[in-house]
Amino acid sequence: MAYRFFDHTGDFGADFEGADQAAILREAVRAFAELLTGEQASVGSGRALAIELEASDPAALLVALGNELVYRFEAEAFLAADLDVQEVAPGFLRALLRGEPYDPARHPIARPVKAVTHHQAACAAAEHGWRGRLIFDL
């Protein structure tokens, strides 16, 4: 697991590590699934949803991806578990979200995520690979 949750007074944050920007984005999807359902491993990835996102830079793109997950879950009952990155640039992502239609019996909500914030958001190359950070509004 290349993400780690940390405390924020009213909410939760997560730090990500990966080889490149695409890896950070993938880890964010996995962390979201774990935060929402309490565990990530059992969320299926049989259904794919094509997404395309744009933002001003990698950090804003990471936030945009997080908010895409919130929207897809709340408005379309799509629970994402993983991400197939097809094309990524500092402010652009084309990818397939992999997940399953949300079934509350299989995945009771552990922590409702309402939004992903720009506060302390980060996604940048580090000494070894890339690092990212998001704070989730619960």
Place this chain on the structure above:
Amino acid sequence: MSRKQRKRKEQRAKRAARKTQRDPGPAVELAAAPYAGRKVPLERLDATRFRVPQTGAMRTHGVVYADERTLPDLAEDRCLEQVANVATLPGIVGPSLAMPDIHWGYGFPIGGVAAFDPDEGVVSPGGVGYDINCGVRLLAAEVTASELKRELPELVDALFAAVPAGVGSARRELGLDPAGLQALMRDGLGWAVGRGLADEEDAERVEEGGRLQTADPAQVSERALARGLNQVGTLGSGNHFAEVGVVDEVYDEVAAAAYGLRLGQVTLMIHSGSRGLGHQVCTDFLADMLRASERYGIPLVDRQLCCAPVRSEPGQRYLGAMGAAANYAFVNRQVMTHWARQLFAERYGCGLRTVYDVCHNIAKFETHAFEGSERELLVHRKGATRALPAGHPLVPAAYREVGQPVIIPGDMGRYSFVLRGAANSGRSFGSACHGAGRLLSRAAAKRRYGGENVAARLRKERGVIVRGASRATVVEEVPEAYKDAAEVVGIVHDGGLAERVVRIRPLGVVKG
């Protein structure tokens, strides 16, 4: 080149063109935060106020309401840095303020208040928050606590069923279609009155009459509409709740009588906001405002403080969308009131009268006295309550002699308070605290109390019945995760922002 290869080449070219057309602009470079990585000094002003000295990019100083008991809590997180960060925003008038329930938020601290000049200042979605017009309504029931106590478990169960809770919770009986949702966001409580879901007295006892005139539903995105369509009349999750309580102490007989509250009075308090619609509006406009900050040359020390000049096109669009979401929240609390009224009428044959309904997360144009003259200002309240004193023209006529009711929910085990706006609220642009304020993070609460049945303990030790949409939420909202509301309210009272009227003890709680 084969047909397939040509097609692929064309597709690549189209994608490249699309990316160029939608070029979102340069990356956001953050400026140095005034107290980044340093301890924020506090200079005492008086018994309840401390100054955060102006330094670095700050355009003004900060003022934090606190006392000896709450002062150590301020060092527990980074909320004081956020008070200083807000002071860097252009056009801020007076100090960057923090109410005594301050804690770490995003961009603005929770409990933050800041006023901006409409011509030279900015509007910031981060200064309002995700849950636009999250707020609280207090209702008074014409039933005694002893009558109610016998059936309390059944009542809380029925309330849990009547007011859907949890993330994404929905209720479809209103049969709203997109056009109806547009009308709801435009007319606010007037929409509910027109459909028999509210009466005129409700509208009189809701902040701004339950309708922000600046609302422009055309600025609300399709995504926000999709999230909001079936969520009117639902509680939501996190710290939202519907709480049955009883008035167990009266501090100010005159004001309590004016509010229709007496010892032993049963109350219902509803804490909720604009649900997914408001969150999506905030999300949409934060992306816009990041670009706007760059375009207007506004240096940011925190991305969540992104903003635009009040009179600019993005600023006006945000105010229109925010107003629409605020009206949605007024109606949301009203519709839950309607469901609860049906319940109380069926079970007890009694009514539920609106005492008052206040916004916690909002930016509004208000007129305040500042440095000897009356000025129109755009007041951002992020986790703060309006608290207008006696005689203020915006206080409902029925309450004008005593001041606006200020409803301060505590935690689900101890108590909540009703106060009245007082004379010194001019120092805080007519604002007071909005709750007890968190003491423990959600993770810390889980570490400490995750192994116990919090609902069972509350019932055994305090006689409070708790129903929650999520066990994790009940644990994370454990009373010990919050500051003692009495201490926070004491600072507001001693500081003269608002004065105690009654205390309310919880009997039964529905948690989101």
